[in-house]
Amino acid sequence: MKRKIRKIAITGGTHGNELTGVFLINKFKNNPKLVKRDSFKTILMHANPKAIKKCTRYIDKDLNRSFAKKDLFNTEVYQYEDILAKTINVKLGPRGAKKTNVDFIIDLHSTTSNMGLSIVIDNNSKLTWQAAAYLKEKVPKINIFRWRGDLEDASFVNSITKDGFAIEVGAVPQGVLRADLFFETEKLISHILDFFEKSNCGKLKRKYKEIDIYDHIKLLDFPRDKKNNITAMIHPNLQDNDYTKIQKNDPLFITLEGKIISYDEEKDVYALFVNEAAYYEKGFAMCLAEKKSIKL
Amino acid sequence: MKRKIRKIAITGGTHGNELTGVFLINKFKNNPKLVKRDSFKTILMHANPKAIKKCTRYIDKDLNRSFAKKDLFNTEVYQYEDILAKTINVKLGPRGAKKTNVDFIIDLHSTTSNMGLSIVIDNNSKLTWQAAAYLKEKVPKINIFRWRGDLEDASFVNSITKDGFAIEVGAVPQGVLRADLFFETEKLISHILDFFEKSNCGKLKRKYKEIDIYDHIKLLDFPRDKKNNITAMIHPNLQDNDYTKIQKNDPLFITLEGKIISYDEEKDVYALFVNEAAYYEKGFAMCLAEKKSIKL
Numbered sequence: 001m002k003r004k005i006r007k008i009a010i011t012g013g014t015h016g017n018e019l020t021g022v023f024l025i026n027k028f029k030n031n032p033k034l035v036k037r038d039s040f041k042t043i044l045m046h047a048n049p050k051a052i053k054k055c056t057r058y059i060d061k062d063l064n065r066s067f068a069k070k071d072l073f074n075t076e077v078y079q080y081e082d083i084l085a086k087t088i089n090v091k092l093g094p095r096g097a098k099k100t101n102v103d104f105i106i107d108l109h110s111t112t113s114n115m116g117l118s119i120v121i122d123n124n125s126k127l128t129w130q131a132a133a134y135l136k137e138k139v140p141k142i143n144i145f146r147w148r149g150d151l152e153d154a155s156f157v158n159s160i161t162k163d164g165f166a167i168e169v170g171a172v173p174q175g176v177l178r179a180d181l182f183f184e185t186e187k188l189i190s191h192i193l194d195f196f197e198k199s200n201c202g203k204l205k206r207k208y209k210e211i212d213i214y215d216h217i218k219l220l221d222f223p224r225d226k227k228n229n230i231t232a233m234i235h236p237n238l239q240d241n242d243y244t245k246i247q248k249n250d251p252l253f254i255t256l257e258g259k260i261i262s263y264d265e266e267k268d269v270y271a272l273f274v275n276e277a278a279y280y281e282k283g284f285a286m287c288l289a290e291k292k293s294i295k296l
Numbered sequence: 297m298k299r300k301i302r303k304i305a306i307t308g309g310t311h312g313n314e315l316t317g318v319f320l321i322n323k324f325k326n327n328p329k330l331v332k333r334d335s336f337k338t339i340l341m342h343a344n345p346k347a348i349k350k351c352t353r354y355i356d357k358d359l360n361r362s363f364a365k366k367d368l369f370n371t372e373v374y375q376y377e378d379i380l381a382k383t384i385n386v387k388l389g390p391r392g393a394k395k396t397n398v399d400f401i402i403d404l405h406s407t408t409s410n411m412g413l414s415i416v417i418d419n420n421s422k423l424t425w426q427a428a429a430y431l432k433e434k435v436p437k438i439n440i441f442r443w444r445g446d447l448e449d450a451s452f453v454n455s456i457t458k459d460g461f462a463i464e465v466g467a468v469p470q471g472v473l474r475a476d477l478f479f480e481t482e483k484l485i486s487h488i489l490d491f492f493e494k495s496n497c498g499k500l501k502r503k504y505k506e507i508d509i510y511d512h513i514k515l516l517d518f519p520r521d522k523k524n525n526i527t528a529m530i531h532p533n534l535q536d537n538d539y540t541k542i543q544k545n546d547p548l549f550i551t552l553e554g555k556i557i558s559y560d561e562e563k564d565v566y567a568l569f570v571n572e573a574a575y576y577e578k579g580f581a582m583c584l585a586e587k588k589s590i591k592l
Binding site for chain 2: 023026027030031055056112171172173174175176177178179180182183229230233234235236239254256257258275277278280281
């Protein structure tokens with residue numbers, strides 16, 4: 001790998017009620033040695049301090065949907081997270097610059113879905129995918145999800161830099177810290193830092209040529225009535241079973257009255273982010289993805 | 297049982313992000329036959345509509361701590377939930393009246409703790425305890441928790457009436473609806489209504505003489521530093537294991553750095569409401585209770 005990593009950022013509390021990231025940043029700030037490597041610098045950041053203090057996802061709008069170019073360069077948006085995004089963009093980016101202030105952003109999230117340890121990637125950058133493949137080798141149980149919801153103008157925190165990704169861990173409720181996921185996420189971060197150190201020092205044993213991923217197809221909303229009220233719940237077969245294969249006629253939802261609503265397409269898919277609390281207001285009950293191996 | 301039940305109330309969404317109750321009330325409103333019995337009337341109520349709309353626990357303060365007499369009769373409190381509490385008190389009570397508008401309140405809650413199906417009782421009223429004993433007979437896996445945190449001036453919604461209790465179901469994240477707990481809670485409510493129907497018609501087979509309960513001892517906070525920041529998490533042995541017996545030297549917490557903090561008292565206790573999201577701000581990590589059989 002030719003590209004040298006000079007500085008990376010670990011951001012937590014982008015959503016103020018996702019405590020794994022909030023407390024990992026606390027831990028790293030108190031124990032800077034844990035994120036110190038010789039060949040690069042690590043920046044630690046609580047991305048949304050006001051939301052963290054209130055233990056809420058956001059103050060005015062979702063910070064992790066506020067980094068699209070059209071918003072960063074729009075002078076007519078004034079909500080709290082719009083302004084915060086512009087500030088973070090200056091600190092870590094700016095987005096689009098040939099040389100950004102940091103080279104890689106690891107953004108820490110948690111989810112109420114049973115996503116285990118997941119890496120969410122929304123770019124096609126080589127270094128990012130090599131890092132993901134390295135992680136998958138070190139921690140085989142992780143899953144890699146390629147998000148293609150807004151590829152044209154990605155809006156995540158880690159979209160500021162060419163390289164980076166989000167870590168999503170779950171199931172954990174909003175506003176709750178779970179020890180098991182806390183320590184597992186910490187280990188994962190340690191592996192990523194090792195990857196950069198090895199990459200910088202030419203000590204990576206190999207270049208990864210392919211990787212198994214879940215590739216975003218589409219988002220699926222809950223069944224709703226004419227007034228937009230949710231009329232059905234995730235079916236118990238699917239609840240807590242993210243990354244499960246769904247085939248035609250498999251149950252997806254069950255109405256409040258007990259009627260089953262099944263998947264009725266021919267194509268086999270996999271369900272991710274099943275019953276994530278924060279997505280009720282966004283209007284989706286799960287992501288559907290296909291499983292594939294892609295060339296790197 | 298001599299006392300005749302004329303009217304009961306089922307309240308949901310007392311905490312706006314506890315969706316089991318919110319959606320059960322929706323279901324019952326759309327299918328009134330489900331809660332209809334011949335000998336009494338059932339009132340359905342979304343207790344905190346503004347919080348439900350925002351999918352947040354409360355707007356200004358916890359509604360389910362707003363029904364103490366000292367607050368209901370205090371004309372100097374003006375927060376949203378203070379005013380809401382006074383309104384609900386007039387509709388369902390008023391508290392302290394010889395004849396309240398409803399005779400029994402069933403208040404529906406959910407918790408991020410793995411509390412299964414739990415009944416939380418904060419009064420010593422005979423009818424309430426007979427109802428609880430009937431439920432325990434019908435659904436043996438439920439647990440009965442006697443809350444004694446504020447016995448002198450109870451502040452729960454169901455404190456408006458002499459008789460009533462809260463149902464707590466979990467584990468479910470805030471802002472999430474789980475089908476399994478939804479249907480189980482619905483069945484539990486149906487049993488309660490059957491109890492009142494049988495009681496009114498003299499068809500109860502027996503008077504219950506004793507019941508196994510978990511009796512509140514005290515609340516335990518997370519370890520914190522001088523700035524009041526949480527420094528330790530629920531130990532993995534205890535996470536998801538509500539109603540587990542804790543003995544001297546059993547691990548309770550693990551610090552962010554991995555140091556175990558154990559229970560150091562002689563008395564065996566049981567841990568309830570372990571890692572409930574809403575209690576972080578109240579300053580407790582769990583309730584400690586003792587298990588006992590009490591005479592009715």
